[in-house]
Amino acid sequence: MTAPKKLFIKTYGCQMNVYDSERMAESLGDAYVETKTAADADMILLNTCHIREKAAEKVYSELGRLKPLKALNPDLKIGVAGCVAQAEGAEIMRRQPAVDLVVGPQSYHRLPAMEARVREGKTALDTDFPEEDKFEKMKGRGKAARAPSAFLTVQEGCDKFCAFCVVPYTRGAEVSRPATRVLAEACELVERGVREVTLLGQNVNAYHGVGPEGADYTLARLIREIAKIDGLERIRYTTSHPNDMDDALIAAHGEVDKLMPYLHLPVQSGSDRILKRMNRSHTAESYLRLIERIRDARPDIVMSGDFIVGFPEETDADFEATMDLVREVKYGYAYSFKYSTRPGTPAAERALVDAAVADDRLQRLQALITGHQREIQTSMVGRDLSVLVEKSGRDAGQMVGKSEYLHSVHIDNATASVGDVVRVRIVDAKTNSLTARQI
Ligand code: SAH
Ligand code: SF4
Ligand code: F3S
Numbered sequence: 001m002t003a004p005k006k007l008f009i010k011t012y013g014c015q016m017n018v019y020d021s022e023r024m025a026e027s028l029g030d031a032y033v034e035t036k037t038a039a040d041a042d043m044i045l046l047n048t049c050h051i052r053e054k055a056a057e058k059v060y061s062e063l064g065r066l067k068p069l070k071a072l073n074p075d076l077k078i079g080v081a082g083c084v085a086q087a088e089g090a091e092i093m094r095r096q097p098a099v100d101l102v103v104g105p106q107s108y109h110r111l112p113a114m115e116a117r118v119r120e121g122k123t124a125l126d127t128d129f130p131e132e133d134k135f136e137k138m139k140g141r142g143k144a145a146r147a148p149s150a151f152l153t154v155q156e157g158c159d160k161f162c163a164f165c166v167v168p169y170t171r172g173a174e175v176s177r178p179a180t181r182v183l184a185e186a187c188e189l190v191e192r193g194v195r196e197v198t199l200l201g202q203n204v205n206a207y208h209g210v211g212p213e214g215a216d217y218t219l220a221r222l223i224r225e226i227a228k229i230d231g232l233e234r235i236r237y238t239t240s241h242p243n244d245m246d247d248a249l250i251a252a253h254g255e256v257d258k259l260m261p262y263l264h265l266p267v268q269s270g271s272d273r274i275l276k277r278m279n280r281s282h283t284a285e286s287y288l289r290l291i292e293r294i295r296d297a298r299p300d301i302v303m304s305g306d307f308i309v310g311f312p313e314e315t316d317a318d319f320e321a322t323m324d325l326v327r328e329v330k331y332g333y334a335y336s337f338k339y340s341t342r343p344g345t346p347a348a349e350r351a352l353v354d355a356a357v358a359d360d361r362l363q364r365l366q367a368l369i370t371g372h373q374r375e376i377q378t379s380m381v382g383r384d385l386s387v388l389v390e391k392s393g394r395d396a397g398q399m400v401g402k403s404e405y406l407h408s409v410h411i412d413n414a415t416a417s418v419g420d421v422v423r424v425r426i427v428d429a430k431t432n433s434l435t436a437r438q439i
Contacts, residue, residue: 005075007032008041012058013049015238016200017082019151020108021047024081027111027138038066042075043115048084050166052340059084060095067098077118079103081111083170087344089127099123105156105171106130109137129172136181146192148390148419149234149402154182154209154222155201160241162268163279163347164308164339167202176201176209179217179225186226195419196234196260196388196402197226205240205249220248227258233421234388234404238264239306242282242290254297261298262332262406265291266306270325271318274311279346284325291329302332302376302405309365310339310358312350319361326368332376332405334369338362377407377429384439387411389420400433408433 007028011021024045025034035041044066049055059080070076079101080092086104093099100118103111104127114124135153157172158165186197201207204219211217217225223235235258242265252259269275270284282290294301307322326334338358341348380403387401387409399414409424410433416422424436 004031004033005042006035006040007043007045008035008038009045009047010038010062011047012055013047013051013082014202015151015198016153016156016202017047017049019153019200020081020105021045022151023135023138024108024111027109028115029112031115039069039072041069042073043077043079044069045079045081048080048082050083050087050170050342052337053342054340056084056087063096063099067096070098077101077115079114079118081105081108083166086127086170087166090125093123093125101125102127104128106134109134133177133181135177144192146189146194148194148388149196149198150189150194151200152182152185152189152197153177153200154219155204155207158202159206160203160281161279161346163277164311164342164345166342166345169344171202174203174206176207179209179211179215179222182209182222183225183229186229186232190229190231193419195232195421196236197232199223199226199235199237201237202239203241203244204237205244205246218246218248220246220252223249223252223256223259227256233258235259236262236406240265242267242280242287245290245294250294250297253294253301260404260406261301262304262404263294263301264304264306264333265294267325268306268308269311269314269318270322271314272321274314274318274321277313277347277350278308278311284321288325288328300405303329304333304406305329305331305335307334307336307365308339309336309361310353310355312339312347312352314339314353314358314361319365322365323368326365326372330372330376331369333373336362336365336369374429374431377434380405380407380426380434381429382426384423384425385409385436386421387424387436389414389416389418389422391418403434409436410434411436411438413437 009021048059077100081103085102101124106129107126117124155176157174158168159174207219209217267287272283385403389399389401393400399411426436428435
């Protein structure tokens, strides 16, 4: 038997890429073991993100840094996967000839065959959108123990076509995995020690999967079924679109104990004029009413969101409307980005906001969000929360985990082990975490 080769995967972008990277590593099977350093790898895969210009450019600079490694290890093959691979295809090999393999997100099940091809000294390129069920074909042979919290992709792609966004082009149309397969995978994860699953999709609440006997499963129904799995303690899901937040899903937040009180619901802007130009098909008002209904179902829910500032033609008044919306919602977490032109998207043709103005708006928005974030963190002091223990901390006797609201919690006097869900009293709030005592 020959010794396994070494695989180094670097993952950029969203959680779906994290999930895909795990599946790719598993699909290469026993021929490879993973390594944490690029320098000793025989195969390097960059799983890339195309969402903003900077994200895509990072890939080319990383490839430039990796190229000299080929002179040191003649066996080294370099591959590019993910959304840059899908968007740029063969162009990647033209720009960086050190690249041997380019594979788009819908073709990952073909990776083992592509790997064999590059081992013969050829290049391999696949950016098709095949009909096959990729995840079923990539089914992990892995039976190793897993960390307590795992991602589980249930839906891929997007049909929304927001005017700024590349996802519908890089990930393709919305496709939901069959509910039975998702349930089987969730059971498998629990057998391997997983206590929390985060259901993933670019538009996860648009989920419509085929259930047993052909039944149509919505996300709410899927969550209720997953909640029945013994040993699974927590369910989360991300990312959702406001227009797909149906009554059943809102009701689930009030009724399913295992569904955690945290929701990432991007709005992008608080100005109806801009939302219209973004092709978001909701208004600021409809979004606020939606959050009201979600909070009626689950009053303590912590909201999270995404914002784009400096979208083409955004005026001061438009931006102030975004600030007003943020003040009204008070997010526990929120991510804000300066608009980045993406070639091929409708907004790419439009006039840009002055860069200095956009920078200033971004800073103001981030300061407002950070203030709220701190306020919510501080309001946890003195409260009793439950924490899923994920790892040991830096100090002796300290364990680190996540609260139901997704706050990072350091438990100072922990007797609990990794994978336990324990009750704690929050004693202090630091910038990025809470300190607690086990009770
Ligand atoms: N499916 C999710 C988000 C996908 S991308 C949703 O519908 O919200 C994650 C975030 O990146 C988006 O919410 C948006 O805020 C940001 N984003 C997407 N395209 C962008 C662009 N061209 N410039 C700046 N930010 C962008
Ligand atoms: Fe992109 Fe999300 Fe809009 Fe889809 S809904 S186009 S993923 S921002
Ligand atoms: Fe990036 Fe693709 Fe995810 S563009 S955010 S890796 S879907």
